[in-house]
Amino acid sequence: MNLSKLSPTARLVILFLTLAGMGGGAFAGIVYFGPIWLTTWAPAQPIKFSHKLHADTNKIPCQYCHTYARRSEISSVPSADRCANCHDYIKPDAPEIVKTMAHYNEDRPIEWVKVFDLPDHVWFNHKRHIAKDVPCQKCHGPVETMDVVSRTNEFPMGFCLACHQENEAPTDCWTCHT
Amino acid sequence: MDRRSFLKLSGVAASASAVGACSRVSQKVIPFVETPNDGANPVDGDWYATTCRECNAGCGIIVRTVNGRVKKIEGNAIHPVSRGKACARGQAAALSVYHPERLTSPMLKGAGGFEAIGWDKAVDILSQRFTEAEGKLFFLNNGSNDAASGIANEIFGKMDGFVSAGNQEPGFESLVAGGESLADFPRIPFPDLDHAQFAILLGADIFESGPSPVFWGGAFGECRRGRASVRGRLVYAGSRLSATAAVCDLWLPVPPGRLGALALSVAQVVVEMIITRKLASSIPRNALGRWSVALKEYEPEKVAAQLELAPEHIRKLAIPFVDESPSVVIAGADVTGYANGVAALDAVEFLNMLSYEIGREKLRIHERMTPEPNDNLKRRMAEALGVPHEAHGFSRLTDLVAGMEQGNFSMGIIHHTNPVFDTPTGLKFKDAMAKVGFTVAIANFMDETAAEATLVLPDHHWLEAWSAQTPDFVPGVPVFNLQQPVIQPFFGTKSGSDIMLAAAAAAKLKTPADTTEAFVTGKIQQFRAEMQGAPAYLSDNAFRRHLLREGGWWPAQVEAEAAPVPSGTVLWEYRDKLKAPEPEFDGAENPFFLHPFQTVHMGRGQGANSGWLQEAPDPITTLMWQFWVEMNPVTAAKLGVVEGDMVKISSAHGSITAPVFPYKGIRPDVVAVPIGYGHTNYGKLANGRGGNVMTLLGAKRDAISGALAWRSQKVKVEKAEGRMKMLRNAHPEGEYKGEVFQL
Numbered sequence: 001m002n003l004s005k006l007s008p009t010a011r012l013v014i015l016f017l018t019l020a021g022m023g024g025g026a027f028a029g030i031v032y033f034g035p036i037w038l039t040t041w042a043p044a045q046p047i048k049f050s051h052k053l054h055a056d057t058n059k060i061p062c063q064y065c066h067t068y069a070r071r072s073e074i075s076s077v078p079s080a081d082r083c084a085n086c087h088d089y090i091k092p093d094a095p096e097i098v099k100t101m102a103h104y105n106e107d108r109p110i111e112w113v114k115v116f117d118l119p120d121h122v123w124f125n126h127k128r129h130i131a132k133d134v135p136c137q138k139c140h141g142p143v144e145t146m147d148v149v150s151r152t153n154e155f156p157m158g159f160c161l162a163c164h165q166e167n168e169a170p171t172d173c174w175t176c177h178t
Numbered sequence: 179m180d181r182r183s184f185l186k187l188s189g190v191a192a193s194a195s196a197v198g199a200c201s202r203v204s205q206k207v208i209p210f211v212e213t214p215n216d217g218a219n220p221v222d223g224d225w226y227a228t229t230c231r232e233c234n235a236g237c238g239i240i241v242r243t244v245n246g247r248v249k250k251i252e253g254n255a256i257h258p259v260s261r262g263k264a265c266a267r268g269q270a271a272a273l274s275v276y277h278p279e280r281l282t283s284p285m286l287k288g289a290g291g292f293e294a295i296g297w298d299k300a301v302d303i304l305s306q307r308f309t310e311a312e313g314k315l316f317f318l319n320n321g322s323n324d325a326a327s328g329i330a331n332e333i334f335g336k337m338d339g340f341v342s343a344g345n346q347e348p349g350f351e352s353l354v355a356g357g358e359s360l361a362d363f364p365r366i367p368f369p370d371l372d373h374a375q376f377a378i379l380l381g382a383d384i385f386e387s388g389p390s391p392v393f394w395g396g397a398f399g400e401c402r403r404g405r406a407s408v409r410g411r412l413v414y415a416g417s418r419l420s421a422t423a424a425v426c427d428l429w430l431p432v433p434p435g436r437l438g439a440l441a442l443s444v445a446q447v448v449v450e451m452i453i454t455r456k457l458a459s460s461i462p463r464n465a466l467g468r469w470s471v472a473l474k475e476y477e478p479e480k481v482a483a484q485l486e487l488a489p490e491h492i493r494k495l496a497i498p499f500v501d502e503s504p505s506v507v508i509a510g511a512d513v514t515g516y517a518n519g520v521a522a523l524d525a526v527e528f529l530n531m532l533s534y535e536i537g538r539e540k541l542r543i544h545e546r547m548t549p550e551p552n553d554n555l556k557r558r559m560a561e562a563l564g565v566p567h568e569a570h571g572f573s574r575l576t577d578l579v580a581g582m583e584q585g586n587f588s589m590g591i592i593h594h595t596n597p598v599f600d601t602p603t604g605l606k607f608k609d610a611m612a613k614v615g616f617t618v619a620i621a622n623f624m625d626e627t628a629a630e631a632t633l634v635l636p637d638h639h640w641l642e643a644w645s646a647q648t649p650d651f652v653p654g655v656p657v658f659n660l661q662q663p664v665i666q667p668f669f670g671t672k673s674g675s676d677i678m679l680a681a682a683a684a685a686k687l688k689t690p691a692d693t694t695e696a697f698v699t700g701k702i703q704q705f706r707a708e709m710q711g712a713p714a715y716l717s718d719n720a721f722r723r724h725l726l727r728e729g730g731w732w733p734a735q736v737e738a739e740a741a742p743v744p745s746g747t748v749l750w751e752y753r754d755k756l757k758a759p760e761p762e763f764d765g766a767e768n769p770f771f772l773h774p775f776q777t778v779h780m781g782r783g784q785g786a787n788s789g790w791l792q793e794a795p796d797p798i799t800t801l802m803w804q805f806w807v808e809m810n811p812v813t814a815a816k817l818g819v820v821e822g823d824m825v826k827i828s829s830a831h832g833s834i835t836a837p838v839f840p841y842k843g844i845r846p847d848v849v850a851v852p853i854g855y856g857h858t859n860y861g862k863l864a865n866g867r868g869g870n871v872m873t874l875l876g877a878k879r880d881a882i883s884g885a886l887a888w889r890s891q892k893v894k895v896e897k898a899e900g901r902m903k904m905l906r907n908a909h910p911e912g913e914y915k916g917e918v919f920q921l
Contacts, residue, residue, distance in 0.1 A: 074245055079210035107211055107719070114205040120247065 042150035043113040048096050055144035062136050062143075069136075073125040079110055080104040115149050116140060122155075123178045138163070186405055205246070206666065227254055227729030229647050229659040230268040231640040233666060234322045234347070235390035236649025236657065238729040239264055241272075241641060241664045248272045248641055248665055254729045259652050261396040266779055268392070270790040274639065275668055279787065279861040280622055281636030292634065293873030297672060300635060304677065305684035307589050309615050313337025315589040316578055318597065321571075323348030323564035324661075325694050326593050326620075328522040328677040328701070332690040333682045337844075339586065343578045343593040344570035347782065348888045349388060349514035350650075355883035356523025366651060367523075369506035371397035371528055376502035378444070378495055379426060379438045380526060380685060381416035381512020386797070387776030388510055389651035398425070411502065413495060415440055416512040418773055418808070418850050419843025421797040430495075431845045432485050432887060434771045435761025437513050438522025441491065442758050443481045445529050446473035447496035457500070458535040464849030472756045477730065499529075504537035505796040506530060511775070518759040520882035525758060555708055556656035560648045570650075573884035575601065576877065582610035590617045594637070594673060598626040599857065600782040602875035602886065603831045620674035623787060629859045637674040642667045644695040645675070646702075646730075658705060659730040660698065705731075761890065764876045765829050768892035770813075772829070773850040774871045780854030785863035786855075791910055795907035796852070799839050802905050805868020807836040808850040809895070814840045819897055826898040827851065829891055831876055834869025837902040851896055856913070 008015070054060045063069055068076035085102045087097045103110050115137075118124055127137075137143065141152025153159065164171050223244035230237045230251070238257025242250040251269050255262035274280075285292040295303075308315075317330040321344030325547035334340040353366045366389060371377055384394035401410035413421035413436060415430040423429050432440055449469050452458050478489035480495075485492070499505045509526040513519050575597070582585060588610070597607045611630050612619055619631035628634050635642070645661040675694040682689050691697035702722055705875035706712075716724060725731055763771070776782065777796055785791040792803050799806060807825060809817075819825060819838045826835050827849065836851065844850055855868030878887045 077209040078205045079213045081210075081212040104211060109208045109211050112207045112209070114207045117205060 041115075042146075043115065045113055045148070046110055047100055048148075050147045051143045051149060052145055052147050059133045063130075069126045071106045072127055073123075074128050082148060115151050116153075116155075118155060122176050124176065132167070132169075134163075207246075207772060208666075214905050219576065223249060226662060226664040227660075227727060228641070229645075229661045229663055229729065230260075230264065230271065230324070231324075231645070231647070231661065232267045232271055232784065234320060234649070235259060235392060235651050236322075236647050236659050237268060237390075237392050238659065239268060240729070243664050244650055246665050248275050257729055258655055258657060259390060259393050259649055260392070263392050264790060265392050265395075265398060266361045266603060266794055267781060267785055270785070270788050270794075271639075271641065274622070274788055275641050275665070277623070277787070277861075279624070280639070280669055280671075281624060281628075281634060282671060283636065285634040287632050297677075298473050298631065301677060301681050301684060303633060304618065304635075307618075308681055308685040309686060311587075311589040311616075312339075314339040314587055315591065316341040316343065316581070316587050317591045317593065318343050318345060318575075318578065318595060319564075319593040320344060320595040321350065322647060323560045323650070324647040325563060325698055325701075326565035326678070328562060328646075329675050329678055329690060329694065329697055330591065330593075333678065333687055337724045339341045341574075341578055341581065341587075342565040342569055343574045344565065345569040345575060345597045345601065346572075347388070347776075348572070349511050349519075350517045351885035352514035352523060352571065352880050352883045353389070353509075354571075355520045355880075355885070356514075356527060367527060367530070368651075369508050370504075371410075371506055372400040372404065373510065374504050374506040375399055375410055376498045376505040377401065377410060377412045378499070378505070378507045378529075379412060379414045379416075379422065380441060380507060380509045380522075381515070382414075382508040382510025383416075383420040383422045383512075383775065384508060384510060385422045385425075386420060386778045390649075391778055393651065411498070415495075416510075417771065417845045417848045418512075418775065419798075419841075420775065421778075421845070422510075424798065428494075429843070430487060430491060432487065433845065434512070434773070435516040435518060435763075436485050436758075436847065437509070438518055438525050438758035439476065439481050440485055440495075441507065441509075441522060441525035441529055442473060442476040442756060443478050443485070443492050444496045444499060445525060445756070446467075446476045446530065447478065447493055448499055448529070448532055449473060451496070451500050452532070452536065455500075458532070461535050469756065470511075476756075476758070485904060488831055499533065500536060503533065505533045507533070512889070514880070514885065515887060516761045517878060517881050517887040517890050518761050519875075519880045519885065519887065521757055521759050525756065528756065541741060555705075556648070559656055559658055560650070563648050571884070572877075572879065572886040576605065576879075576884070579605055579607055582614050585613060588615045590614045591620065591678070592617060592627055592631065593620045593623075596625045596627045596783065598630055599870065600853075600858075602877050602888070603873045604876035604878075607885050620677075622671075623861060624896060625860045635674055635677055636669070636671045638663070638671050639669050641665060642671070643673045643675075644693075644698055646698045652732075655733050657730065657732040658702075658709070658725075660702075660725055662726055710734075753854065759881070762878075763890050763892045765876050765892040768829065768894045769847070770893050770895050771845075771848045772827070772871070772874060772889065772891045772893045773844075774875070775850055776853050780852060783854035783857060783860070783864075783870075784856055786867065787861040789863055792863055792867075798843070799841070800907040801839070802907055803867070804856035804902075804905050805836055805855040805902070806839040807895075808839050808844050810842040810844050810846040810848075811840040811842060812846045813849070813895075814838055817897055822901050822904050824898040824900040824902065826894075826896050827874065827893050828892045829874045829876075832873035834871065834873060835898050836869060837904060839904065849893065 055062065056079040065082055068074055080100065080103050083100050087101065091097055120167040139153060143149055160176065161171060223242045225240045225242050227238065227240050230239045234891065236253030237260035239260060240249055240252050240254050243404055249272065251264055251272050253260040253263040283294040284297060286295050286303065313334060315334060317327065319327050324658060326340065331342055355365065385391050412426040413428045414426040415432045417431060417434045419429050432823065449466060453466055453470060478492040482489045482492065507526050507529045509523055513522045601607050608630060617631040618633045618635060618828030619628035620637050621628045622634045622637055622639055642663045642665060643661065644663060647659040647661060649657050649659060673694055679689050693698055699722055702725060703718060706721060709731045712721065712731055713724060779785050779791040779794050795802050807827060814820065817825065821840055822837050824835050825838055833854065850872040853871055855865035859865065874893060875888060875891050878890045879885060880887050
């Protein structure tokens with residue numbers, strides 16, 4: 001097609017359509033792939049707890065600490081007495097453990113920063129996913145390799161749906177948006 | 179626009195949206211220090227005990243939170259005020275936490291209106307003003323004794339020129355003044371409806387307004403169905419069949435302001451019955467003789483005409499009052515709303531005392547009427563958390579406004595109250611506020627008063643904040659309510675009382691504590707030795723946690739031993755007080771009595787911005803999302819209007835227009851208008867919905883207590899342009915008369 005043969009108006013329309021297409025594509029890209037680019041968020045926590053050391057080196061199962069994952073909709077962050085169970089004896093002098101035990105002894109809860117979160121209009125139930133043997137890493141990423149937990153996933157709706165379709169789990173709206 | 183700038187702009191827009199998508203608020207997860215023995219249940223969520231602060235009743239509530247979000251509010255079953263129940267407004271508080279119109283940032287008024295400032299700057303400004311004010315400031319709240327008013331009083335209380343006042347619900351002050359007749363301290367009479375067999379409600383809309391709707395709801399349940407063989411009987415007298423009257427057995431439509439005369443007429447018959455039947459041996463015979471003479475002019479035959487009743491109607495109240503003893507009389511808004519209110523309350527107290535004297539052999543009753551043994555502790559707790567009763571009323575508010583107009587204050591703090599909207603136009607609060615150099619509004623939402631303030635500080639919602647409170651409206655027992663945050667703050671707010679403490683500390687003023695939480699803990703320690711029944715062996719910290727679990731402290735045994743009954747000299751004092759003065763009205767030349775009334779949903783207007791409350795049908799009219807004026811169908815016919823026609827209601831002070839709702843349960847000379855509608859600056863759900871009935875009122879006051887006589891206004895009503903479709907949920911006269919929606 002020879003653009004110079006077209007009238008100025010037609011050329012403007014084509015330019016506009018091209019730009020609109022590019023803009024739309026860029027927008028879709030941000031929405032779809034954006035979450036993948038945002039996977040580096042790893043907030044500083046009040047205690048430098050290493051999942052790598054606990055879950056990989058020492059092979060402690062996730063649910064030893066996150067006890068509610070198989071029983072309820074949330075996985076729960078362990079209460080400080082669970083740390084004390086072991087660290088009364090194991091490396092009680094390490095600086096981070098001294099800090100943790102101070103919380104326990106002074107009756108001060110540890111204020112962890114939430115890394116993974118879903119908006120309030122989504123109802124997610126850990127218990128059901130554990131019952132179906134969905135590995136924690138499927139959503140949370142390789143947490144056992146991390147010293148500081150980072151958000152590996154923003155959980156866009158497509159992420160949930162892809163897995164639900166693959167496993168023939170329900171995909172009607174009310175499953176999650178109750 | 180040329181091509182280059184178009185491309186530039188597109189680039190900027192794309193990157194802006196990408197950056198916007200990245201922003202996130204970091205939330206915290208705070209686990210237990212120790213897993214509770216019974217196992218916390220994250221599925222059902224956690225229930226926290228706290229205190230409802232939607233009105234001043236001080237109901238103990240429990241709040242269900244799941245994953246750090248408030249989901250449900252219910253009554254605290256062990257609490258003496260709420261007894262496990264919560265009203266519509268209390269339950270709707272769960273929604274207001276997440277209200278999109280909540281204020282999130284401090285705002286300072288400049289030349290171009292409000293502009294957002296940071297918290298550091300807000301504290302700087304506040305502390306500078308505290309220094310400059312040198313005590314010439316006022317603290318105005320909704321009349322509640324809570325940690326914020328306690329803190330303000332401890333910081334500024336000793337300075338010359340400091341005034342603390344409460345914008346209390348109308349009627350409160352008269353109830354206190356009426357209660358003083360029996361005791362030499364301010365108190366609110368609480369007739370024991372729980373144990374009564376027969377109750378006369380004199381204009382007492384106890385389930386929809388007044389001291390404590392939830393408490394009275396529980397008492398009504400006990401009275402009606404709490405006993406196996408007795409079904410309590412209730413009679414309502416007043417000019418409108420309110421939601422309370424609708425559940426009584428009989429309604430007597432007495433003209434406005436005449437309920438005192440009705441009470442005395444009933445008393446006359448009762449006194450004669452006591453004399454002829456030789457009842458109530460505890461009353462000295464010569465006292466009976468004096469009363470008999472004094473009450474002669476209130477014989478049913480003599481007052482029947484002014485009450486527009488037949489004499490036998492009055493006897494129908496008086497005879498069961500003796501025969502079905504124990505009986506009680508409860509006075510409410512249709513007594514305290516007129517300028518002769520306190521005089522009528524004396525008559526009510528008198529009747530209640532007679533009832534006690536008659537019924538004491540049969541049942542232990544009215545112990546709650548008498549000076550409570552614990553009252554001293556109750557009063558001291560109230561004062562430790564705020565201001566004495568006498569500061570909670572229209573008299574003090576009137577004095578405050580006079581002081582503001584005279585320039586006595588260089589600064590004012592207005593804490594969770596909206597006097598520009600909910601006080602009568604005649605008080606001229608808004609004009610007075612403009613004469614105070616610097617006013618601070620501590621609030622959750624922008625409202626008519628905050629809009630007039632110089633600095634607006636967004637407070638935590640009460641479900642997010644620490645406080646403590648002592649309810650005034652609880653029979654007999656002292657109650658120390660605790661309020662704890664049940665969730666983390668949802669928006670960028672800060673506790674108003676914490677900010678006052680921080681600013682006062684920066685201004686080098688003496689502060690009672692560093693934070694509100696520490697202040698509350700200090701108050702628990704102060705009273706711990708007197709908090710009987712609570713475990714004494716606990717450490718201070720464990721004791722505090724015990725109280726937090728329970729929701730506060732109150733004596734374990736609410737049904738205390740019967741206290742000594744006032745008799746002898748106290749009874750004698752009544753001989754001079756048995757009078758029912760003529761009611762006086764503003765605008766007496768106008769044809770209609772204006773009957774403003776509160777609904778349980780709107781309160782004094784605080785409920786108007788809640789979708790849940792607007793959607794909840796009014797119990798009488800079943801109207802939703804709508805303002806209305808009630809008038810008798812006879813009146814409507816005379817004015818030539820039908821349901822939905824607009825009428826103009828006007829007094830010397832102002833006028834409003836409202837659609838007509840014809841209602842048989844109202845006297846033809848009365849028009850009734852709900853309070854709380856007609857906001858102008860309270861968010862999109864509230865603004866422009868109806869008219870504000872307070873704009874029709876002058877500031878007429880009770881002759882004795884000085885309380886606002888909010889029903890002593892007469893008005894003109896005339897047909898206006900236009901019609902409005904009335905959004906009814908059902909027909910007020912029952913299902914079968916309602917319109918059926920056909921699909």
